[in-house]
Amino acid sequence: MPPFLATIFENMIMMAWTVISAAWWYIVIWAAICVAWYVIKAERFGLTGPPYLLIYRTTRLNKIIERISAWNPTLWRTFWNIGIVTGVGLMMIAFYFLSNNLSLLLVKPKQAGAIQPIIPIPGVGVTFQTFPYLAVALSILLVSHELSHGIASLADHIPLKSTGLIFAHVVMGGFVEPVEEKLNQARNLSKLRVFAAGSFTNIVLGIFVLFLAFTFPTTTAIFYSHGGVTISSISPTLPAYHSGLSVGDTVTSVNGTKIADVNALRAYMGSVQPGQVVLLQTQNGTFAIKTAQDPTNSSHALIGVGLGDAYSPKLPFLSPGLPAAVQEEEFWLYNVLISVAFINMLPAAPFDGDKYLDSLLKLFGVKDTTKLLKGANTIAWALLLANIGLSLIRFGFVRY
Numbered sequence: 001m002p003p004f005l006a007t008i009f010e011n012m013i014m015m016a017w018t019v020i021s022a023a024w025w026y027i028v029i030w031a032a033i034c035v036a037w038y039v040i041k042a043e044r045f046g047l048t049g050p051p052y053l054l055i056y057r058t059t060r061l062n063k064i065i066e067r068i069s070a071w072n073p074t075l076w077r078t079f080w081n082i083g084i085v086t087g088v089g090l091m092m093i094a095f096y097f098l099s100n101n102l103s104l105l106l107v108k109p110k111q112a113g114a115i116q117p118i119i120p121i122p123g124v125g126v127t128f129q130t131f132p133y134l135a136v137a138l139s140i141l142l143v144s145h146e147l148s149h150g151i152a153s154l155a156d157h158i159p160l161k162s163t164g165l166i167f168a169h170v171v172m173g174g175f176v177e178p179v180e181e182k183l184n185q186a187r188n189l190s191k192l193r194v195f196a197a198g199s200f201t202n203i204v205l206g207i208f209v210l211f212l213a214f215t216f217p218t219t220t221a222i223f224y225s226h227g228g229v230t231i232s233s234i235s236p237t238l239p240a241y242h243s244g245l246s247v248g249d250t251v252t253s254v255n256g257t258k259i260a261d262v263n264a265l266r267a268y269m270g271s272v273q274p275g276q277v278v279l280l281q282t283q284n285g286t287f288a289i290k291t292a293q294d295p296t297n298s299s300h301a302l303i304g305v306g307l308g309d310a311y312s313p314k315l316p317f318l319s320p321g322l323p324a325a326v327q328e329e330e331f332w333l334y335n336v337l338i339s340v341a342f343i344n345m346l347p348a349a350p351f352d353g354d355k356y357l358d359s360l361l362k363l364f365g366v367k368d369t370t371k372l373l374k375g376a377n378t379i380a381w382a383l384l385l386a387n388i389g390l391s392l393i394r395f396g397f398v399r400y
Helices: 003-039 060-069 073-107 131-155 180-185 188-214 262-269 322-344 352-363 370-395
Strands: 054-058 160-168 171-178 224-234 250-254 277-282 285-290 292-294 297-302 305-313
Touching: 060 131, 060 160, 073 131, 073 188, 073 322, 073 352, 073 370, 131 160, 131 171, 131 188, 131 322, 171 180, 188 322, 188 352, 224 262, 250 262, 262 305, 305 322, 352 370
Parallel strands: none
Antiparallel strands: 054 160, 160 171, 224 250, 224 305, 250 277, 277 285, 292 297
């Protein structure tokens, strides 16, 4: 069997096994939820939906959202107007990215990105270490997204029916329900503000968190000082694996040159030739490593370690591990916020982009939008599913 076909076959077997494992856990967890819902008679607490999904509805949050939207309705409407324009850009970029990535998956898979849904089940779609970070990121995503829909609705005098949370099998979500009759009767410009609000807020928050991630050394300088580079992982196929280095070791110098952070180490390694021996000084001693050649760049030397900045707390009650946890959370936050903002603006029901495009077309005088929306839905779903399918074939199921 050709190596390419063998790789695809192995990926398909691994994917099938992962799906079987996920299905088993799903059946056990969902059965337990349904039994618990029945035993405690959870309907009296506003919980409905089993055996298909779990929904919690409430009107208690409506008053909070009303107070926020009443703060300055004109300013809110101006803010959401920017969201309308941004929504067009998000939709266009999403189409371009998915089309370009699909072509790369077909002809240049090494340059393509893996487009796969994350199954938020510890041990299945994510590791137990990753799950807490993902859970926080999803919570912030959902709260900001649905809160924005609610504020935009009330700022345009569209009342809310209820708010709540949804747990649909392995997918967690939230919702804000405007009074449907009032929403349908609203002006198209008002509808656009409502439908664009969620993704616009997510992209703004995502860019803000990305800025914090890029400026992390500066923003933490008050409480922490750089203390070298921490080894976060070691590749079993590269020289560092047999050098004696361990995950958690902190590199403070290389060949006698002081290393303050990851950028400093990468800059130094840029001058090292493949096959050259480097001496890494750590808190546990000095380790000699003969570098290997980067298979993608013959002039680039590799030692085979994952890196992270090491921080020394300036105050005794601060944890040395806190910056690494914050950086990990920032990574998941900006990835989740930005990726969902783009995907959600695709004109593919049930995403917001579907109703957004409908209102946008009607704003420009298109009376019958049915055929255009069906065409846009077909293209959007075809691109998204093709990217997911080929990603699974090319890369296998990725557990984060």
